[in-house]
Amino acid sequence: MSLKKTLSAVSPLTLRIVAECPVTKARACDLVLPHCTVNTPVFMPVGTQGTLKGITVDQLESLGCQICLGNTYHLGMRPGPELIEKANGLHGFMKWKNNLLTDSGGFQMVSLVELSEVTEEGVKFKSPYDGKEILLSPEKSISIQNSLGSDIMMQLDDVVSSTVTGPRVEEAMHRSIRWLDRCIAANKNPDKQNLFAIIQGGLNAELRKICLEEMTQRDVPGFAIGGLSGGEEKDDFWRMVTLSTDHLPREKPRYLMGVGSVSMLWIWWSDFWFGSALVPWGSLQVKQKQYAKDFQPIDPDCQCPTCKRHSRAYLHALFKTDTAAMHHVTVHNIAYQLTLMRSVRQSIVEGRFPEFIRTFMKRMFPSSEQYPGWAVDALASVNITLD
Numbered sequence: 001m002s003l004k005k006t007l008s009a010v011s012p013l014t015l016r017i018v019a020e021c022p023v024t025k026a027r028a029c030d031l032v033l034p035h036c037t038v039n040t041p042v043f044m045p046v047g048t049q050g051t052l053k054g055i056t057v058d059q060l061e062s063l064g065c066q067i068c069l070g071n072t073y074h075l076g077m078r079p080g081p082e083l084i085e086k087a088n089g090l091h092g093f094m095k096w097k098n099n100l101l102t103d104s105g106g107f108q109m110v111s112l113v114e115l116s117e118v119t120e121e122g123v124k125f126k127s128p129y130d131g132k133e134i135l136l137s138p139e140k141s142i143s144i145q146n147s148l149g150s151d152i153m154m155q156l157d158d159v160v161s162s163t164v165t166g167p168r169v170e171e172a173m174h175r176s177i178r179w180l181d182r183c184i185a186a187n188k189n190p191d192k193q194n195l196f197a198i199i200q201g202g203l204n205a206e207l208r209k210i211c212l213e214e215m216t217q218r219d220v221p222g223f224a225i226g227g228l229s230g231g232e233e234k235d236d237f238w239r240m241v242t243l244s245t246d247h248l249p250r251e252k253p254r255y256l257m258g259v260g261s262v263s264m265l266w267i268w269w270s271d272f273w274f275g276s277a278l279v280p281w282g283s284l285q286v287k288q289k290q291y292a293k294d295f296q297p298i299d300p301d302c303q304c305p306t307c308k309r310h311s312r313a314y315l316h317a318l319f320k321t322d323t324a325a326m327h328h329v330t331v332h333n334i335a336y337q338l339t340l341m342r343s344v345r346q347s348i349v350e351g352r353f354p355e356f357i358r359t360f361m362k363r364m365f366p367s368s369e370q371y372p373g374w375a376v377d378a379l380a381s382v383n384i385t386l387d
């Protein structure tokens with residue numbers, strides 16, 4: 001086991017716990033970061049290469065987004081950290097005034113596994129752009145993220161699919177701890193950029209506990225729950241999330257990686273790019289023929305720019321001829337998720353979070369018999385019983 005390390009500088013992050021649900025683990029916090037305060041719980045859109053696919057930075061800002069994600073792997077490949085650093089970091093390059101979180105590039109170990117090889121030194125990649133071999137080490141990952149200037153950086157961790165079992169999972173967990181120490185040592189901007197540790201251990205509870213015990217002894221500003229959302233059963237997912245939150249320090253922020261919603265509670269993810277619009281009752285497929293003459297907005301209660309201006313009939317017609325349809329639906333979907341998280345936060349602050357969940361589930365599923373079993377069990381584990 002590697003020696004414990006601490007950050008020598010005070011981190012540029014403050015977490016204020018505004019309210020806690022007395023029934024569940026839910027809490028509303030103010031996460032004070034260098035560029036603005038993030039009101040949690042929060043949905044963080046993914047702007048892989050300096051923008052969220054399909055909408056502009058101005059539109060994302062107008063929707064009230066306080067933090068979005070940039071991809072270290074792709075930005076490190078193109079246009080490269082040197083160019084972005086000359087533009088005063090990713091904030092200056094994309095003209096974004098709010099917060100940025102950058103991932104480490106490690107997820108590509110799984111998504112591009114046929115192009116990569118993991119050693120103690122780091123991850124060797126064959127670039128999908130030109131075929132050149134590249135080594136992404138913990139030091140290199142942090143160097144790129146320092147150049148990007150993100151408010152939150154993620155450590156490089158050894159990522160394996162959540163469906164993998166056996167010795168490889170334990171190997172990856174211990175290596176992630178060692179790599180965390182290397183990332184801490186490599187960070188040249190601890191007074192400006194927050195480095196988060198990533199809890200690994202797959203679906204093995206004992207390995208998760210070991211990782212939690214070790215990583216929480218490092219004085220990092222925050223923690224992420226990693227190694228999930230890779231195809232595992234939902235029951236396994238929520239149990240590992242629960243175990244992790246039970247052992248993470250109360251005074252530091254928590255980031256559940258790789259999910260597009262509060263999946264521990266609800267399952268309603270839809271595909272932006274095939275006409276699926278998120279609505280409180282699930283999803284609405286605007287390409288379907290039944291909406292050809294429907295002059296309602298996607299969601300009559302939604303205040304997003306798409307719903308204020310365009311009808312289902314208009315979007316249905318656009319999908320046949322113009323990619324602008326995808327743009328309008330994406331604006332709606334991002335607005336929906338940001339608004340949903342604001343509503344969750346408000347329910348926690350007002351002391352009605354359990355009832356909020358019950359109401360949400362009733363609207364999502366016409367009958368209690370349709371509730372996913374894993375969701376019922378997950379909610380029961382935090383003292384919420386569904387009618």
